[in-house]
Amino acid sequence: MLIRKAPQIKSSEITSEADYLDRRSFLAKAGLAAAGLAGASPVIAAVASDPGASGRVLENVSESPLSLDEAPNSWRDVTTYNNFYEFGTGKEDPSRYAGSLVTRPWQVKVSGECDQPGDYNLEDILSPHALEERVYRLRCVEAWSMVIPWVGFPLADLLKRFQPNSDARFVRFRTLYDPGQMPGQRRRILDWPYVEGLTIEEAMNPLAFMAVGVYGRELPNQNGAPMRLVVPWKYGFKSIKTINAIHFTRTRPRTSWEASAPREYGFYANVNPNVDHPRWSQASERIIGSGLFAPRRKTEMFNGYAEQVAHLYQGLDLRRNF
Ligand SMILES: Nc1nc2c(c(=O)[nH]1)N[C@H]1C(S)=C(S)[C@@H](COP(=O)(O)O)O[C@H]1N2
C-alpha cells in the first residue's frame, strides 16, 4: 500500500495568519543547542524552551513523513487537559493525581495467538525500536481536538516481534489495574481495567503508533506512561494508556466503552462527521487552546486519514459499525 504524507491543512486556516507566522519563526529559532537537542525537529526544539516542560529528554528521535505539518498545542494543553478516568473524570484530575503512579519497573504480558508469548520487561519491549516523532491530531469523541507531537514507534513493528499466528484476527490491550495507585478505579465508572482492541489489519497499519513520549520527552504519567497507543483515525478513547497486557485473539474483544454504553460507543470508533453521537453532533470539533470564541473546525472523515485507512472498512456499513 502506498502511504502518502498526511493531508496538508495549513495552520493558517485554523489560527490567524500572524499567529501562524509568529509560531513558525518561534519554532525555527528555539534554542536547540541550549537544551542539548541539536538535530531535533522544530517541534522538539520548541518544547526545550517551554519553561513548563519536564521529563527526561529522549535521544535520537527522527522526524516522520506521516506527521501533520501543523503547529502543535502547547505543552500545557497536552499535559493538563486529559482524559484518564483511572485518576478521575475531570480534565485536570490526571495531571493532579497521576504523578505518583510508579511506571518502573514495568512488565507487559503478551499472550494468545502468537509464537512469542511471555512476560516482558519494558526495557526489552522498547530497546529494539528506533524512536520517531509523529505529529497527529487527537480527536476525542467528546467533539474537541488538539495537535500532539508524540514520540514512539510503529505498533506493527512491536506486534510482529511476538509473531502472531493466522488465528490472530484481533489485538486486545489492557491498562494496569491497581486501585491503590489509580484511585479512579475504586469507583465503578467503567468495568476496570480499561480494555481496548483493534483488528489485526488496523493494528498493522503504518499510522497506528505506540507512544513512549511527547514533545521530545518521556510521557508524563497523565498521558499514559510508560507506553500508550495512538490511533489517529479513531476517537481518542481507542488510544489506551498505560498498557501492561497485549493479547492476540480470534474473537472481537469486548472493549470498556462499548461494554459500558453500547449505543454510544462502538468497537470501530472511526472519526466520522456523518455519524453523530446519540447526544451530540460529530460534524465539528472545538480546538483546545484556541480560546472561547474561536471558530470550530470541521471534523474530517477518519480524522483526515481516509486515504490511508478507508480500504480497511470496504464493505462495512459505517453507520451500523460506528
Ligand atoms: N486507560 C485509559 N486510557 C485512555 C483513557 C482513559 O480514561 N483510561 N481515556 C481515553 C480518551 S477518551 C482520550 S481522548 C485519550 C486522551 O489522551 P491524552 O490525555 O494523552 O490527550 O486517552 C484515551 N485513553
Ligand SMILES: [Mo]
Ligand atoms: Mo476521548
